Amino acid sequence: MPPTDLVTLDVTRDIALLARRHRAARSVGMQVLNLIGGRAENLLERLPDPVKDQLETATSRALEGALRAAQASRGVIPDQKGWLNTAVTTAMGAMGGAGGLPTALAELPVTTTVLLRAIQGIAAEHGFDPDDPAIQKEALSVFASAGPLADDDGADMAFLTARITLTGATVHGLIARIAPRLATVLGQKLAAQTVPIIGAAAGAATNYAYTSYYxxxxxxxxxxxxxxxxSGQTREALGAALRDEIRRQIR
Incomplete structure (x- = not known):
């Protein structure tokens, strides 16, 4: 078999594997919605208006702080296994949910930092340098995906080929673009953690879902x-192939 055919087969296989991973990412999120007995689009209505009004600002601050803390910790704390990141954030989610909205708000920036460190660790796992400013922006762009409680697969696709929009963007400018979408996603997390009676369980389940998803x-x-x-193919072309494969697997 010619080498070009081998390359094509490898790319096709890898695209299929990535598509399966993408489709499986939200399965835990759907279980969270079943636990709290709600719909993702209605969760934000459970939050007080002052909290909703400040979500985007709080999210921007959380991302800025997470980036500083994640980078500072890289020389001190090694990257952890995925299961350990999930265990840590699950425990934090339980504590955040146990005290209602005040503790959930306090827990939010800490969880965001752990998530960003986990994302940076995965970048390193795939052979990229998390200290490279371009890779730092790539890691932040993962937060541009729609979140584990969304049901629109197409909403996740923009970040997969985000290299075009990353070119020349400052980290601060990228955070400003990501914050509005992530604010909605994190608002859903906060609302889930404040469900009466089961706040701690909902907080643990929500953080488990969010960490698994990201x-x-x-x-x-x-x-x-x-x-x-x-492969030498463009990310845009591979992103289009991934979109097609996800749709094919859904059918």
């Missing part, structure tokens, strides 16, 4: 990035 999406993002480098 780690899976990081594997898809950086897996696609690495595949582009190995």
């Amino acid at each position: 780690q899976s999406m990081a594997h898809v993002h950086f897996g696609l990035f690495a595949l582009a480098e190995r």
Whole structure:
């Protein structure tokens, strides 16, 4: 078999694997919605208006702080296994949910930092340097995906080929673009953690879902990035192939 055919087969196989990982990323999120007995689009209505009004600002601050803390910790704390990241954030989610909205708000930036460190660790796992400013922006862009409680697969696709919009963007400018979408996603998390009676359980389940989701999406993002480098194909072309494969698997 000619080498070009082998490359094509490898790319097709890897795209299929990434598509399966992408589709599986939200399965836990749907279980969370079943636990709290709600719909994702209605969760934000459970939050007080002052909290909703400040979500975007709080999200921007959380991302800025997470980036500083994640980078500072890299020389001190090694990257952890995915299961350990999930265990840590699950425990934090339980504590955050146990005290209602005040403790959930206090827990939010800490969880965001752990998630970003996990995403950076996955970048390193795929052969990229998390200290490279371009990879730092790539890691942040994973937060542009729609979140584990969304049901629109197409909403996740923009971040997969985000290299075009990353070009020349400052980290601060990228955070400003990501914050509005992530604010909605994190608002859903906060609302789930404040469900009466089961707040701690909902907080644990929500953080488990969010950590599983963003780690899976990081594997898809950086897996696609690495595949582009190995195959010589553009990320845009591979992103289009991934979209097609996800649709094919859904059918």
